[in-house]
Amino acid sequence: MTKKASSSFKEKLFKKRLGFIGIFVSIVVSLLVGGGSVYYFMNKQVKELETANQSLGKISSVYSTLYYNYYKQISQKKLTDGAINGMISALDDPFSEYMSETESSNLNDTMSGSFGGIGTQVEKSSNAIKVIAPIAGTPASKAGIKANDLIVKINGHQTSDMTLNKAVQIMRGKIGTKVTITIKRNGQTFDKTLVRAKIPVKTVTETLDSKNKSIGVIAVTTFSQNTAREMKQSIVSLRKQGAKSFVIDMRNNPGGLMDQALKMSSMFVKDGKVILQVASRSGKPTIYRAGKQFDNGFKVHEKTVVLINGGSASAAEIFSSALRQSAGVKLIGTKSYGKGTVQNTLPFKDKTELKLTIAKWLTPNGTWIHHKGLQPDIKADYPSIAYVLVPNVNKELKLDDSGSSVESLQKMLNFLGYDAGKENGYFSEKTQKAVEAYQKENKLTVNGKADTKTLTTLETQISQKINQNDPVLEKAEDELK
Structure with missing residues (x-):
């Protein structure tokens, strides 16, 4: 019974491949009168198709053999995931990966600038997690959580022994699920059970420099869907407060969406100047130039510097190199990470995704910084x-x-x-x-x-x-x- 099923599977696949190849062969024959160049092109496609089908046939044969003949029952999902992961590992590219539903969800949350949680900005105090402020409109805010509240327990576990990251990780979670926090306020302790909701993440924060109120300091943590808009809002706000120059802090920014890097870079670069080049494996690089299509006419003319370090990567490096090479802005800090590739995602119906490197990006002058990073003009670092x-x-x-x-x-x-x-x-x-x-x-x-x-x-x-x-x-x- 198993052998018959396997044989039937092979026959059907073989007929499909022959039919597909036959269609291309008939196209080639009908175009022969058009000239040798067309014949060469189509003949090349047929040969490539034959090779590809031979490979797919081998993969299908192995899949069928394992599924029907392995001594233990094995799930189709496990075989499929294994085949996909095996092909991706052959690329030897750490930025291409097959993501599970959870991994896909986490990535999409990061890119959309939101996550499931209760909505508190917190810091670690000596023996608890201290609330800096609840985020307006979130479960924490609606439940009456206040600034300076101490979260002494999360789901019954003492926070005195928790790191800040661990506490945040526990409070975050799937939207609609519950988490119980124990609050200490003015000597009184009480519990609050909150239902996690979608929490918007502010990726850009601004402040006036503590030593010089004419300097606006803008920190960008990542590049998500709203980052360029938040950057514009921060600049407008700081200008109203008297800022005459800006520090853009890109340290430990792992990157994110390329379109946001283009929009932000264009704000600081004169129209028409190159801000990025993207080169796929075929064809000339696509050149992106500053202009209204990215910044809607909003420009920053004040003197600016950018801070970078070994954690500044990808979109953060796109922004930094664009300002350095096309606007003469100085980079201060340490050498950046050096990620010069572009990824795209292919979603599947089961909510998994394929993240694949599709191109490399170049700085305005055509330099590929992959594994090299950007060197600062002025070196400086933490102790x-x-x-x-x-x-x-x-x-x-x-x-x-x-x-x-x-x-x-x-x-x-x-x-x-x-x-x-x-x-x-x-x-x-x-x-x-x-x-x-x-x-x-x-x-x-x-x-x-x-x-x-x-x-x-x-x-x-x-x-x-x-x-x-x-x-x-x-x-x-x-x-x-």
């Missing part, structure tokens, strides 16, 4: 402590322990002014005394062990100190004086 791998907060470090986590602990303590001794990865008595001094000064349990609360508090204080002293921003301020 080295910013790149230290934070120890696992759930693993206690104590006397005589050793390893990279202990070395990170020593670097963190020394950075904050506590003498932990040599940064050699050995938890010595001197390191223990530094931990005790830190715990005493920060009103923690003094036990000389780097426990969860100690490590979490250390991480928070270092982040705050780094953000308060940004050497890259300081270079930008000097440049704009």
Whole structure:
């Protein structure tokens, strides 16, 4: 029975291939009178089609053989997904991938600038997650969550031992599902059960520089559907507040939608100047030039600088290179990531998607920065402590322990002014005394062990100190004086 089914499957596929090839052969015969060039072109297509059909036939044969003859029953989905992933892996391209329904949903949420959640802007405090502000119109806002509320539990789990990222991850989720948060306000504690909803994400934030109120600082976190519109709104707002020049912060921006990068770049570049070139595997590069089709006539003439680092990639590099090469804007920071390819997605009915690299993009002067990145005009960076791998907060470090986590602990303590001794990865008595001094000064349990609360508090204080002293921003301020 199995053999007959397999044989029938092969016969049908073979007939279909023969019929398809026959159609092309008849076309070739009917066009022979038109000249040798047409015959050569069509003959080439037939040969390519024959080769392609032979390959597809082999794939179909293997699929059928595995499905009907493997000693254990195997699902069609598993075979199909395996075949697709196998073909994609043959590309050896980390940016081409077959995405599951969940992965597709997450990507689409990122590109649309929204996600499922409760709608709170939060930060990590010493022993809880602190609400900076609820986002207007979201479940958190409607439930009466207020600024400075402390979220002490999420779904019954204490947040004192949670990292900020972990807490945010738990509060986000599928639209329509519930999450319970325990709030502490003015000494009172109470629960709120919220239904997750679609939360819009603001990808552009603006502020006046703390040292020079004539400088507007604009941070862009990603390029989603509304980023260009948000950029325009930020510039208009800062102009009203007295900004005469701008710092555009593209650090740690992983990129996103190319059309948003084109729209934003065009705002800073004179009409007619090149902002991007896109080259597919066939044909000349498509050249994109600044103009009303992208910026609707909105232009930025104020002096501007752009901040970049190793986390600035893709669309962030498109924007940065366009401003550098076509508007003379200086780049400040460290070398960018170097992603010079363009992807597109093919959705399927089962909500999975194929993300495929379809072209490479070039800077205005035709440079391909893939794996090379953009070099800054002015080099500046955070102190080295910013790149230290934070120890696992759930693993206690104590006397005589050793390893990279202990070395990170020593670097963190020394950075904050506590003498932990040599940064050699050995938890010595001197390191223990530094931990005790830190715990005493920060009103923690003094036990000389780097426990969860100690490590979490250390991480928070270092982040705050780094953000308060940004050497890259300081270079930008000097440049704009």
